[in-house]
Amino acid sequence: MKARVHVMLKNGVLDPQGEAVRHALGTLGFDGVNGVRQGKVIELDLADGTTEAIVTEMCEKLLANTVIESYRVEML
Amino acid sequence: MKAAVIVFPGSNCDRDLAEAFRKSSGIEPAMVWHKDTRLPDGLDIIGVPGGFSFGDYLRCGAIAAQSPIAREVKAFAEKGGPVLGICNGFQVLCETGLLPGVLMRNASLKFACKPTGLRVETTESLFTSQYTAGDEITVPIAHHDGNYRAEVETLDRLEAEDRVAFRYTSNPNGSDRDIAGILSANRRVLGMMPHPERAFEPAHGGTDGQKLFASLLDALAPV
Numbered sequence: 001m002k003a004r005v006h007v008m009l010k011n012g013v014l015d016p017q018g019e020a021v022r023h024a025l026g027t028l029g030f031d032g033v034n035g036v037r038q039g040k041v042i043e044l045d046l047a048d049g050t051t052e053a054i055v056t057e058m059c060e061k062l063l064a065n066t067v068i069e070s071y072r073v074e075m076l
Numbered sequence: 077m078k079a080a081v082i083v084f085p086g087s088n089c090d091r092d093l094a095e096a097f098r099k100s101s102g103i104e105p106a107m108v109w110h111k112d113t114r115l116p117d118g119l120d121i122i123g124v125p126g127g128f129s130f131g132d133y134l135r136c137g138a139i140a141a142q143s144p145i146a147r148e149v150k151a152f153a154e155k156g157g158p159v160l161g162i163c164n165g166f167q168v169l170c171e172t173g174l175l176p177g178v179l180m181r182n183a184s185l186k187f188a189c190k191p192t193g194l195r196v197e198t199t200e201s202l203f204t205s206q207y208t209a210g211d212e213i214t215v216p217i218a219h220h221d222g223n224y225r226a227e228v229e230t231l232d233r234l235e236a237e238d239r240v241a242f243r244y245t246s247n248p249n250g251s252d253r254d255i256a257g258i259l260s261a262n263r264r265v266l267g268m269m270p271h272p273e274r275a276f277e278p279a280h281g282g283t284d285g286q287k288l289f290a291s292l293l294d295a296l297a298p299v
Binding site: 013014016017020061062063065067068 | 227
């Protein structure tokens with residue numbers, strides 16, 4: 001079984017990398033990009049029976065820094 | 077003053093920090109590998125050095141904070157043991173939860189490597205007692221992720237409890253409230269992005285970091 005974890009900077013946390021990407025898109029002529037937020041996708045290949053609660057614990061302990069990041073677990 | 081320096085794969089300031097401990101105390105520091113599960117006996121202080129532990133994978137300091145020795149460092153600090161985290165070491169201490177907040181990518185997105193002005197904000201710690209409050213010193217920085225961020229309540233608490241040890245005189249990375257270094261609640265853990273071990277002897281181009289080690293020696297190895 002697999003799980004996918006999406007890690008994003010929390011709203012209100014300035015994302016300078018996303019801002020740089022937004023600028024680059026503008027340079028390429030893509031007008032109208034009002035904002036870019038960059039995050040991470042982490043795919044986990046898990047032993048059968050691993051629960052969403054365990055994946056959530058992984059997020060809390062390591063995969064996300066909850067001071068600045070939020071996460072979403074998707075069990076596949 | 078018996079010091080230990082923790083060495084992770086990717087640490088690159090471990091020997092500089094060991095040199096500063098050795099030259100200030102006259103005692104050979106122990107170099108402790110991240111896979112070690114025990115600290116040497118009789119330690120007075122632990123240094124967590126700068127570098128790029130584990131290639132900064134996932135987040136700076138995140139993997140190092142889960143290494144076997146990190147648990148021991150945490151236990152040492154929780155018993156009141158002094159810990160000094162510099163640069164990547166500061167990032168590791170934030171990831172272990174020993175210090176609040178987080179170090180994000182520099183606001184400029186550029187690696188910043190230059191001598192930097194700092195103001196000593198408190199002398200009420202075993203790291204800063206030999207300075208005078210308000211002293212302006214020059215210490216090098218060398219980091220890509222030194223942008224200190226914390227929630228407003230945390231920042232307010234750090235200031236109210238006099239736990240900001242150093243501030244930048246000219247903010248090089250976007251840090252909240254120009255914060256360059258902070259103390260733990262018991263004031264015995266210091267994390268800072270600038271490198272005092274690189275401003276230790278005249279050949280470094282400046283010696284403003286010396287007093288930090290002199291302060292430690294004064295507190296931990298009284299004559």
